[in-house]
Amino acid sequence: MNNKQGFVVNCALGALFLGVSLGVSAKGDPESGQQLSMKGDGSGAPCMACHGPNGEGNAAGAFPYIAGMNEQYLYRQLKAYQTGERNNAVMSMNIDNFSDQQLQDIAAYYASLDKPTSTANNANSELIQQGERLVNVGDWDNYIPPCSTCHGPNNRGVNENFPGIAGQHASYIKQQINAWKSGNRKTDRVQLMEAVAKRLSDEQIEAVSAYLASIPAAE
C-alpha cells in the first residue's frame, strides 16, 4: 500500500512539473475496460479469450472467474502480474503493455459484471464433506482457521484485501493455494494466506478447492 501511495504521490508530482493533470485516477472507466478486454494490450491475447465473454473463467484451464470481483483487488492483481509479485507467464505477457489507467479500466469493467451463478457439481461427497469442515470450521489443532474468518460471510469476500473465493473454479483455487505455499505469490505483506497455505496438505487443498467450487459465488 505504501508503494502505491508513493506511486500516486510521484505521479502527482510529475503532473505538477508537466503542468498537466494526468496522474492516476482512483476509478477506472468500465466502458474503456470492456473495449480493452476484447482487444488486448496489442501484443497478447485479450482477457475474454481465457476468462470468457462474461468473465466467468474456465475450470479446465484454471482460469478464474473475475466477474463481480472487488475492483481494487482486480487492479492490484493485474499490477502484481506486471511487477512480478504474482507469477504467471501467460498473464504477464498478455498485460505487460497496459498502462496503469488501462488496468484500472479493466478492473472497473470486470467488477461491474455479475458474478457467475453456476457451481461445480462434485460427485465425490467425501471430499466435499472434508472440504466443508475445513472451510467452515478449520483445523485449529494445525493452526488452520476457517476460510470465512478472513474471506467473509459465505466466503464471498470482504474488500480489496480479502477476495471472494466461493464458487471459484477448483483448479484455480488449488493452483493459487500452491502458489502461496511455495512463496511464488507475494501479494500479501502480512503473509496471512501464505502461513495457512504452508500448513495445508495436498489432500486438504483438494478438499477445500472442491468444496469452495461447489458453493455459490453470489446469492
Add this chain to the structure above:
Amino acid sequence: MDTSLKVTLSLIGISIGGLAIAQSQSPGEVKLPEFEQGKYVHDAPTLSDIENDPNLHKELRKVILKGRDMFMNTQQYRGEYVFNDMNCKSCHMGEGRLPWAAPVWPAATTLPDFRGKNQHVNSLEERIAGCFSFSMNGKPPEYGSDDMLAMVAYHQYMAKGAKVYDSNIAGRGFSHLGKQMPEDISYDAGKQVYEENCAVCHGSNGEGKTVNGDIVFPPLWGDGSYNWGAGMTRIFTAASFIQNNMPLGQPGRLSDEEAWNVAYFINAHERPQDPRYTGEIKETREKYKNFYQWSLYGQEINGQVLGDHDNTGEKPFLKPEILKSRSFD
C-alpha cells in the same frame, strides 16, 4: 532454523526495505512458548467429538451444540446479551480449545474459586457472566437460564477428561511475557507495528470490518470493542494474546518488543466505560487498583485521560444487575 541463518534472513528482509517486513520466522512456522515442566496438557474435544460421542444423550448433545453456537456466533444475541461487535471466539481462538489462546475449559475444572477481580468465590456461571459484562460490553444470560445452561454445558464438555481442581495447566492465561511492561514501551512504535501487521484486517482506526451487517474482524477500540473492565485492557494480557495468536495463523510472528508496543498502542485508545465505574475516574481507578494497575484506564495519553467519560457504547445502562458480590462471613 539456526540463529545465524535467521539473522541473515532478517538482514535480507531489512535490506529489501519497504517491500517486505523483516521476518524472524517463516510464515508457516508456529512459534509458541514451551510448556513449563510439570504443567499438564489437555486435548479438548472437537466438534466431531461432540457430534459422535456415543455416551452423550441426544438432548445433552443438542444443549452442548447450542452452547457452542452461542460461543461461535454470540452476535445472534446483539442487543440482548451483547452490545458490541465481539463474539466469544474473537478472543478464545480455536473454539475455546487451544492452549495460549484463552482455552475456556479450565474455567470448568478450577471453579468455584476465589477471583481477585471481584474478591469473592465465583461459580462457572459467574465467570461467564463476567465475560459478557466486560469483554462483550453486555448483559449476561440469567443464572440458571436455558442459555446459561447451554454455555456451561459447552465449557464443561470441553473439559472432558481434564483434572478437576488442578490449576497447573499448560498454555492457560495470558502472562508468558510477564506482567510488567517494559519501561521503554512506545505508543509510536506500537502504531507502526499496528499499521504494518494489524490494520489490514482491523482497520486503520481499529474499527474492525463488517460485511452486510456481519462482523468479520472485531474492532480493537471504540464503542464496538471490549469495555474498560475487560481483561484484554491489561497491557500484559493483550501483549501475550497478540504474540501467540496474531496476525491470525502466525503465532510468534511478532517479537516480544513488538507485541508489548502494539498492545500498548491498542489499549491507549478509548472504549466503553467499565460497569464498575463509580462516576469518578480517579476514585474508580483507586478502588480497583489491583486490576487497573495493568491498564491505561485513568491515565493521560496524548493529552486525554482515558476512561474519563460516561459513554457505555450501544449498551443503554452501565452495570448489569446480575453482577453482585457475595460473602460467607
